[in-house]
Amino acid sequence: MNTEKIGKFIAQKRKEKKYTQKELALKLGVTDRAVSKWERGLGCPDISLLEDLSKILDISIVELLNGESKEDIKILEKDLINSMKISKENEKNRIINNFNVILETIIIIVISMLVILNIINSIELNKKETNEFNNNITEKTNNIEKYINIIKNNKGKYSNEDYKKIIAYVNDLDKLFSKETKELLNKKEYNIKDYYEFEKYYFDNFSADYNYLNKSLYYTLIKYDTNMVDNMLKYEQIKDNLRNIYIGIVSTTSDSYKYGLKEKYLMNVNSFFMWSYINEEQLLKDIIEVGDMNV
Amino acid sequence: MYKKNILNILLILTTIILIISFDALNVFDTLVYLMPLLFSISITMFMKRKEVNKCKSIYNVIMMLLIVFSFLFLGILSYSNITCLIDENCSSNYEIEGLILLITILYTLLFTNIVDIKLKHNKMYNILLYIISFVVFIIYGRYYLDNDFYHNYINLSKEDINIQSSYIYITQNYIYFNIVYLCLLMYYFVNRKKNK
Numbered sequence: 001m002n003t004e005k006i007g008k009f010i011a012q013k014r015k016e017k018k019y020t021q022k023e024l025a026l027k028l029g030v031t032d033r034a035v036s037k038w039e040r041g042l043g044c045p046d047i048s049l050l051e052d053l054s055k056i057l058d059i060s061i062v063e064l065l066n067g068e069s070k071e072d073i074k075i076l077e078k079d080l081i082n083s084m085k086i087s088k089e090n091e092k093n094r095i096i097n098n099f100n101v102i103l104e105t106i107i108i109i110v111i112s113m114l115v116i117l118n119i120i121n122s123i124e125l126n127k128k129e130t131n132e133f134n135n136n137i138t139e140k141t142n143n144i145e146k147y148i149n150i151i152k153n154n155k156g157k158y159s160n161e162d163y164k165k166i167i168a169y170v171n172d173l174d175k176l177f178s179k180e181t182k183e184l185l186n187k188k189e190y191n192i193k194d195y196y197e198f199e200k201y202y203f204d205n206f207s208a209d210y211n212y213l214n215k216s217l218y219y220t221l222i223k224y225d226t227n228m229v230d231n232m233l234k235y236e237q238i239k240d241n242l243r244n245i246y247i248g249i250v251s252t253t254s255d256s257y258k259y260g261l262k263e264k265y266l267m268n269v270n271s272f273f274m275w276s277y278i279n280e281e282q283l284l285k286d287i288i289e290v291g292d293m294n295v
Numbered sequence: 296m297y298k299k300n301i302l303n304i305l306l307i308l309t310t311i312i313l314i315i316s317f318d319a320l321n322v323f324d325t326l327v328y329l330m331p332l333l334f335s336i337s338i339t340m341f342m343k344r345k346e347v348n349k350c351k352s353i354y355n356v357i358m359m360l361l362i363v364f365s366f367l368f369l370g371i372l373s374y375s376n377i378t379c380l381i382d383e384n385c386s387s388n389y390e391i392e393g394l395i396l397l398i399t400i401l402y403t404l405l406f407t408n409i410v411d412i413k414l415k416h417n418k419m420y421n422i423l424l425y426i427i428s429f430v431v432f433i434i435y436g437r438y439y440l441d442n443d444f445y446h447n448y449i450n451l452s453k454e455d456i457n458i459q460s461s462y463i464y465i466t467q468n469y470i471y472f473n474i475v476y477l478c479l480l481m482y483y484f485v486n487r488k489k490n491k
Binding site for chain 2 (some may be wrong): 096100103104106107108110111113114115117118121125139264
């Protein structure tokens with residue numbers, strides 16, 4: 001019990017009622033010294049006096065014992081509740097903020113992983129494709145060179161006239177393995193200028209009816225072996241497709257270079273070469289097979 | 296209404312269109328993209344149920360019906376998967392679940408953003424959404440730029456381009472997309488009450 005607080009509260013209420021210490025003492029039936037003692041906080045009123053004192057000062061016994069009026073208590077309670085609410089909200093906000101930080105870090109980590117994964121993948125995909133293509137193209141060129149050597153050294157079953165035709169074709173084919181084409185094949189990206197140069201090279205070095213010449217070679221093969229009809233049809237089909245691609249891509253792009261059009265796209269002619277190599281390899285194989293040149 | 300909210304909605308919408316157009320072109324039928332719509336509508340309706348005052352009974356009935364249907368679909372999906380665990384000859388596509396989850400999350404994000412168009416969002420939410428959308432656009436853009444129209448023109452070269460392998464390189468990102476967008480959706484819901 002805070003006697004000082006109670007004393008101050010009694011003095012405050014007495015002054016509000018405009019009593020002197022003596023008057024209050026008279027009403028309670030005690031000495032004025034006792035009243036001044038209470039007000040200074042040196043003592044407390046007796047329990048038997050509490051009821052009378054509270055009635056005189058117009059306050060409740062609880063208020064008297066607390067040393068403050070109810071309104072003050074209510075304000076205090078409100079403050080307390082408010083502060084509790086604020087602390088609760090703060091706690092809630094703290095939890096939310098922590099959760100936010102966790103989510104943000106997860107999102108950023110996963111996004112960075114995503115970016116790294118995609119970069120690695122694109123590099124791997126490029127490597128894989130170029131490796132596969134390089135392996136295939138070297139295999140094909142080796143095979144073709146081997147076959148050309150066999151054909152040049154052996155006459156086989158063929159008559160002199162037919163053998164001349166075959167040798168003319170083989171000499172034409174040798175030009176496909178010139179420095180220019182090999183340089184073009186080693187490039188990763190193709191310029192519009194490359195197409196132009198390629199076409200120029202192609203026209204300068206090959207006879208205009210180059211494609212038809214190759215086709216007619218199969219007719220001579222059929223003379224020796226009738227089973228070659230299927231192969232001829234396949235060869236012609238691929239050749240036609242290649243010519244369409246050639247007209248569609250190489251000619252149009254080289255034309256656009258000629259007329260000073262802007263470079264719109266880069267693309268590779270790898271597939272074009274690949275398919276023509278496959279085709280020529282098949283023809284050479286058939287020539288060797290039909291003419292029994294292996295020996 | 297905030298201009299940033301409209302931008303957010305447009306970003307989410309374009310990512311949805313990108314993912315769906317890519318997948319619809321390559322593998323799945325269109326029905327796969329309607330199922331997530333059911334889930335996401337029921338989720339957004341459930342989220343907004345306290346704020347609806349008019350025709351509350353009708354609203355509740357529709358919401359309950361949608362929830363029941365979505366659970367029915369989930370049941371069918373999980374049943375087919377469980378049977379596939381036992382039966383070896385069964386041909387279930389496990390990729391489909393990842394895709395359904397991803398599109399459900401994206402639809403939910405879109406609908407909630409449309410419903411809360413008047414709310415001011417957390418600044419960090421906007422920034423995160425921009426970053427994710429940027430990354431997604433780059434990934435898909437690279438795919439579409441790689442396969443330009445010339446590759447389609449040359450039917451012969453499809454083996455060289457390896458369309459199948461580049462397709463796998465996109466679909467393997469779905470798990471990361473799922474995690475990112477799920478976190479973003481959680482982030483959105485956590486901060487939604489705070490922003491009100």
